[in-house]
Every structure is written in C-alpha cells, then in structure tokens.
Amino acid sequence: MEFSSMGRLEVRITTxxxxxxxxxxxxxxxxxxxxxxTDTVGVLTSxxxxxxxxxxxxxxxxxxxxxxxxxxxxxxxxxxxxxxxxASYQELVRVAARAWRPVESERLGEWELRAAVxxxxxxxxxxxxxxxxxxxxxxxxxxxxxxxxxxMPLDEALTVVRRWYRDRGLPAYIQTATGAEGTQELLCAELxxxxxxxxxxxxxxTGTLAPVADRAEGAGVVLSRQADAAWLARYxxxxxSEVALKVLGGxxxxxxxTVPGADAGAPAAIGRCVVDGRWAGFAAVEVxxxxxxxxxxxxxxxxxxxxxxxxxxSAAWLQxxxxxxxxxxxxxxxxxxxxxxxxHYREPQAAxxxxx
Numbered sequence: 001m002e003f004s005s006m007g008r009l010e011v012r013i014t015t016x017x018x019x020x021x022x023x024x025x026x027x028x029x030x031x032x033x034x035x036x037x038t039d040t041v042g043v044l045t046s047x048x049x050x051x052x053x054x055x056x057x058x059x060x061x062x063x064x065x066x067x068x069x070x071x072x073x074x075x076x077x078x079x080x081x082x083x084x085x086x087a088s089y090q091e092l093v094r095v096a097a098r099a100w101r102p103v104e105s106e107r108l109g110e111w112e113l114r115a116a117v118x119x120x121x122x123x124x125x126x127x128x129x130x131x132x133x134x135x136x137x138x139x140x141x142x143x144x145x146x147x148x149x150x151x152m153p154l155d156e157a158l159t160v161v162r163r164w165y166r167d168r169g170l171p172a173y174i175q176t177a178t179g180a181e182g183t184q185e186l187l188c189a190e191l192x193x194x195x196x197x198x199x200x201x202x203x204x205x206t207g208t209l210a211p212v213a214d215r216a217e218g219a220g221v222v223l224s225r226q227a228d229a230a231w232l233a234r235y236x237x238x239x240x241s242e243v244a245l246k247v248l249g250g251x252x253x254x255x256x257x258t259v260p261g262a263d264a265g266a267p268a269a270i271g272r273c274v275v276d277g278r279w280a281g282f283a284a285v286e287v288x289x290x291x292x293x294x295x296x297x298x299x300x301x302x303x304x305x306x307x308x309x310x311x312x313x314s315a316a317w318l319q320x321x322x323x324x325x326x327x328x329x330x331x332x333x334x335x336x337x338x339x340x341x342x343x344h345y346r347e348p349q350a351a352x353x354x355x356x
Contacts (some may be wrong), residue, residue, distance in 0.1 A: 058201065254273070
C-alpha cells in the first residue's frame with residue numbers, strides 16, 4: 001500500500017475527515033523485538049480522545065490508537081468495478097426494497113418504516129413474536145430503511161421508530177449498509193453507541209444476467225406467477241400466512257420456479273425472481289438436501305434468468321449470508337461479486353431471534 005509518491009509515510013488525515021473513506025497504516029507489535037505494520041481501509045466514523053474508529057466494508061469496527069499511526073490518507077469512496085454491472089448503493093437498495101415489499105409502510109422524512117405482521121400459533125412462532133401471537137415475516141419487510149435524513153434529530157427519530165413497531169407488537173429493527181459509496185457507516189456507529197445490537201450481516205451481490213441464463217438447461221423447471229402449495233412445501237419458512245404470500249408475491253414482475261420432485265411431496269428445488277427494469281433479483285433458491293450438488297440451483301436460476309432477459313433485464317442481484325459457504329461458491333462461479341454488506345440492528349432490550 002503506497003502512501004506517498006516520494007516513498008515517505010505520512011499521516012494526511014485529520015478529525016475533519018470523519019465520514020470519509022480512508023486508508024491507514026499503524027504500527028503493531030509481534031513479540032518483543034519485531035515490529036510490523038497493519039493496514040486498515042474503511043470509513044472513518046469517529047476520532048475522539050486519541051482513538052480512531054474505522055468501519056470496514058463488512059461492518060466490522062476497528063479501534064486504532066492515534067499514537068500508533070504511521071500513515072493515513074483519504075481514498076476514493078468507491079473503487080472502480082472491474083467486472084459486472086455498475087450500480088450505486090441508492091439504486092440497488094431501492095430495487096431490492098421493491099422486490100420485497102411490506103404490507104404496511106410509513107414515511108419518516110427520508111426513512112421508510114416497514115411492517116408485515118402476521119398472526120401465528122405459539123407452536124410455530126418465528127422471531128419477534130410478542131406473547132406468542134404476532135410476528136413479522138422476515139426482517140427485511142419489518143425494518144426501517146434509512147435512505148437519508150429522518151427530518152428530526154436521531155434520538156427523536158429512534159423514539160418514533162420504537163413506538164411505531166411497539167404499536168404493531170414487533171421489535172424495532174433498522175436495516176443499514178456498509179462498504180459502498182453512500183452507505184451508512186456513520187449511522188451504524190451512532191446506533192451501536194446507543195446500544196442497538198447488530199444481529200444479522202449479509203451481502204448484496206451483483207452480476208451480469210446473460211451468463212446465468214446461458215448455463216445448461218435443467219429438465220423440468222416450471223415457471224409460475226404465483227407460489228403454489230408445492231412451491232411453499234419446499235420454502236424454508238414454515239407456516240406461511242396470507243401476509244407472507246403478499247410479501248412473496250409483491251414486486252414489479254415476480255416469477256416462481258419449481259423443479260418437481262420424484263413423488264407428490266415437496267419439489268426438488270425452487271426459486272424466486274423479481275424483474276425490475278434492467279435488474280433481476282434472485283431469492284429463495286432452495287434445493288432438497290438429498291439432491292444438492294446436482295446442478296438444480298443453477299438450473300432454477302438459469303430458467304428464471306432467461307425469463308428476465310425476455311423482459312429486458314441485463315443485470316442481476318441477490319443477497320447471501322456471510323456464512324453460507326455453498327451459496328457463495330455457487331454465485332462466484334456464476335460471475336457474481338459482492339457490492340455491499342447490509343445489517344439489521346435491533347433496538348436495545350428487545351427480544352430477537354435468528355433469521356432475516
């Protein structure tokens with residue numbers, strides 16, 4: 001990492017650079033006599049009392065003692081993409097939001113409060129259930145999407161958010177993003193300072209649609225405009241209600257793919273795709289565990305991609321959890337790369353559980 005054209009190490013950042021993307025080098029220690037440098041790149045989210053905090057692309061916050069700095073500089077907010085479609089965070093987050101619409105929403109300045117509340121039994125309750133009766137169908141449809149200024153000081157906005165979700169029997173969640181130009185590293189830092197807890201981190205990946213469509217066709221992929229009983233039998237979220245069906249079926253142009261199973265039971269594989277202008281968004285790609293590594297996920301995505309191409313799409317996006325090794329390998333092989341990370345922050349002292 002080069003910090004100076006003359007080969008000198010210089011600290012060329014100050015407290016005035018908080019909020020900018022920076023690259024710093026600090027002096028670490030290994031053993032008693034050996035010293036080494038450590039490099040960190042991310043958004044400078046604070047610089048107080050001799051300590052810098054830098055939020056990396058994946059949302060990790062790194063604390064650095066000012067006294068350990070040997071070099072630092074401001075770097076471009078977003079490196080040029082070497083492959084795949086070019087897109088801003090603002091464009092992608094709006095496309096992703098249209099593909100997974102809530103049942104109810106309300107504006108708070110430039111924030112969107114979203115909810116999709118369903119009644120559930122005590123025996124089948126998912127995360128966020130209050131008194132075993134009400135739950136939100138996925139965090140994405142039951143979280144705040146903050147795309148700018150809420151129109152009031154942050155603490156007041158958070159009070160409004162918590163009250164809005166409490167009125168619906170839900171814990172308050174805020175969806176944020178890191179790692180691209182225009183993402184919300186500063187808001188993440190503010191939430192963590194106020195005790196909000198990051199529960200889920202995943203990534204949004206993008207790729208070119210044609211290579212996905214060009215994969216070998218799988219036999220028997222059936223496309224439909226609705227998620228029928230067979231499709232739902234393979235879907236990982238059990239006890240799907242009318243509210244969930246509204247979320248699944250919402251979007252500009254929604255398609256469901258099914259690979260029938262060998263018997264009358266659940267399908268061998270399923271998938272969902274939402275076509276929105278130049279974008280095709282893939283989700284719910286699931287395969288019978290006994291039939292994995294046979295190309296079924298690729299066949300489902302290829303069939304959906306060909307439909308999206310017919311509707312004029314040229315680029316693709318999907319969301320993948322950071323610990324899903326198999327899916328990440330599959331999507332890498334299709335030419336997808338990470339665009340940014342996104343996170344769900346839960347309000348302090350609210351009950352939560354896994355899932356997103």
